[in-house]
Amino acid sequence: MINVVKVGGSANIQDEYLLDELAERVLAAEKFVLVHGGSDETNDIARQLGHPPRFVTSVSGFESRYTDRRTMEIFSMVYCGRRNKSIVEGLQQRGVNAVGLSGIDGRIFEGAMKGSLKIIEDGKKKVLRGDYSGKIQKVNTELLLLLLEQGFFPVLTPPAIDADTSAMMNVDGDRAAAELAKALRSDYLLILSTVPGLLRDLAVDHSSPENLIREIDLSDTNNPYESAEGRMKKKIMGAAEAIEGGVGRVILSTANIERPIAHALAGAGTHIFSSPVLEQAV
């Protein structure tokens, strides 16, 4: 069993807790692939290089980044060269023989580039061309399995590769991790960020326990999924896809706590699953 841990790319994320626990578990022969983000540092560097990020609102209501070629290059530079190697270094310092890879290496994350974005700007629908972002359609796990078999620990990051043109393309890190967990049929996909999980109300205190959605049973038609919007809707949709694809459980929890994996597995965060409806019906 190979489980997937995704760690976000917020500026205030603390990698040390996760790296400590991963090292402990990997040295005890548990198998994982770590997927990471890097958005905040990418935005910082892009601003410093005079090419600030441009965020747009799609016609379906999601906020996303417009990824022109220059943005794609900065994205690749920071995700693959800065965050990825920093994590690999941290794991090597903890005795784990980590190998950092992106989705273009060995075509691990293969998909389809959109090419253009349909957006809403000033209340009008527009088409924005030259967009290097897309959706993963296939995960080539051979390289990862080969590394895991030989005792290496893969640390994986977007970008992905466009199947037709083999160009790098930006993909959402959570969705990439979900596709990977599906391909590996993982028991769990753990998505770690700087917040305790999915929150009922983003405007109120994060630390309030009542504000945390403790579980979402996708087989329950009254689940709060129906009312979610924006970023949360995107996260729940990703989790639902993973679970429909054979992942046992998706947990959204905080990275900024000692032993964040154990913390999440012990019930913290938001657990998303689908209770076995067929067995109940028998």
Added chain:
Amino acid sequence: MINVVKVGGSANIQDEYLLDELAERVLAAEKFVLVHGGSDETNDIARQLGHPPRFVTSVSGFESRYTDRRTMEIFSMVYCGRRNKSIVEGLQQRGVNAVGLSGIDGRIFEGAMKGSLKIIEDGKKKVLRGDYSGKIQKVNTELLLLLLEQGFFPVLTPPAIDADTSAMMNVDGDRAAAELAKALRSDYLLILSTVPGLLRDLAVDHSSPENLIREIDLSDTNNPYESAEGRMKKKIMGAAEAIEGGVGRVILSTANIERPIAHALAGAGTHIFSSPVLEQAV
């Protein structure tokens, strides 16, 4: 037989010719590891990020870069995230299943960090601390051999990893390629740059054929090695180490020509070797 090709990191290097030829050869089942540099772009980005490169002169007379931690991070970002992934993308677009790695991934390039540099500044000897550069002492080829066996094409870049602290460290790309060629006992190590090879006089026209040193036979005590200085001395020393370590031939040639590998193998550039003295003596 696995040969090593190193391509430099000058701003005016043209990767396309090399990638075209590598793809043609790799698809015909020749085996290579490609090592690359990235110094010019690293210097550009470092300047844009407000942390310009600092070059120092060592007491032994070499010019080198002072690599503080921030410089190391920028170096890693550009080498591993920008140039490495750009080459991987270019090879994938030519049908080669490339995998980009740095010397810290799987501890491929392991060595010893200097920690401090003994330099000459304003005619005085000084010690500059906090230097993240060093020398490779061991090449762990397992990961590369595993990838090559399974049909992947490794694209490798500095930094290396300090054996004691597992911190990233800056190493000279040519020397790294030479250590790799030794570890693989390659028939040849091909070092491609923007110049035709080693030049007698750097101040005169590069394209003048008389200015090119066509060969250096290290077994010949009258070879021009004795009089070389600075950057050229460093290159010849690296080549000499490789050949003493079992590499058949080191060729320094230009990348900026069609089929640069065939061009060099056909006799272009500077060929460095050691003629078989013992056999001649029999």
